[in-house]
Amino acid sequence: MENNEILIKKIGKLRKEKNAVILAHYYQIPEIQEIADFVGDSLDLSKKSAETKADIIVFAGVNFMAETAKILSPDKRVFIPDMNAGCSLAESCPADKFKEFRERYPDHIVVSYVNTTAEIKAMTDITCTSTNAVRIIESIPNDQKIIFAPDRNLGNYLNSITGREMVLWDGACHVHEEFSLEKMLALLKMYPKAKLIAHPECQRPVLIAADFVGSTSALLKFTETDSGSEYIVATESGILHQMRKRNPNKTFIPAPPIDSTCGCNDCRFMKLHDLQKIYDSLNEEKFEVNLSSEIMEKARKPILRMFELSN
Incomplete structure (x- = not known):
């Protein structure tokens, strides 16, 4: 080496x-x-x-x-x-199982999070990111029923924000599922000036407790524009490198998972x-x-549709 x-x-x-x-x-x-x-x-x-x-x-x-x-x-x-x-979230939505799930709701369109395999994208009508998800959902007529996959936490968050009742695939990211709200609240007592910022893939109690919820890039932007000086960050700890680099005078604390010896929550993949x-x-x-030309062509369409709707 x-x-x-x-x-x-x-x-x-x-x-x-x-x-x-x-x-x-x-x-x-x-x-x-x-x-x-x-x-x-x-x-x-x-x-x-x-x-x-x-x-x-x-x-x-x-x-x-x-x-x-x-x-x-x-x-x-x-x-x-x-x-x-790999990705625990993408892998929580196998293509064969999702195809069966989709067939149970023939009058629904599929909005899938970009955190999915090419095969799932190929079965999707519109993709979204955590940044543009609200805009994408709100662009769809209220009378159009929606399946949202694969993240149930993001789906529940979007339902609460948009007032929709989307049918959710039961998937999750192992990193965002494993944060401990109890340990976060203990940290907030240690750092009373700190703000809790969280990714929408976190579970609902964490999102309710958070001062700001947003995609990874939105969390980074928030720390650059917000007047605060201390942040507890509930997403994968790799983002702290950019946060510290861009905000050298601010303090960033990784939110702790339920079971950890290092005090942070990393994606093992x-x-x-x-x-x-x-x-x-x-x-x-x-x-x-390498992907087949057929899969690429089918998977490209919902991505391009997202670009159209989010511009």
Whole structure:
């Protein structure tokens, strides 16, 4: 295993030689965020990489994100540094089971969160992100019934905000499911000036207690524009790197999970990537994401529909 300084130089050399871009989700380790061409939320990263003239995309994220990048950049080669980087939320919605579920509600359209596999997107009418979900739902006529998948917590939150009664698929993200409200409230006593900010994938009691609820990028923006100085952050702890980098004079405390020895809540899939794997991915061109043209064509339609509705 080579040290990080040597790996970073080798990655930089390969990136130029192979005309590649490196994408890093906000939940990646700081070392990967620092060498990435783009850092951000999953869909934003896929959009930005599609706008480049790169031949190769290396996506330091999870599988569904790399799939989305391929869907939006079908002529580019897309690689994921560790093929085991799955997603508990996406995997909680198997395509065969969802197909049966959908068939039980023939008069409903499907709105699926972008955190889904390409197969689920191919069965979807409109996708959404946690940033634009309210806008997407409110754009649909009130008399049109909706299935929302796969995150029940986000679905319940959207129902409460929009007044809809969407039928929800029973899926969840292991990171956001495991936060302890009891421990958060104890932290708030220790930091009485702190604000609790939470991702809408968290369970309802956490969202009720939160001072601000928003997507990962919205949480980051809030900490930059808000006048407060201390924040307890209820989402994956990787985002704290950007929060601290952009707000060096503010204090950020990771919200604790129910069972943890480290005091933070990490996505075990996101944290599979490291600099060595980024280098290996570029050097060996392994773990390429391949999808059938049929799946890509079907999965692209609900994404493009989302772009139309959210502009």
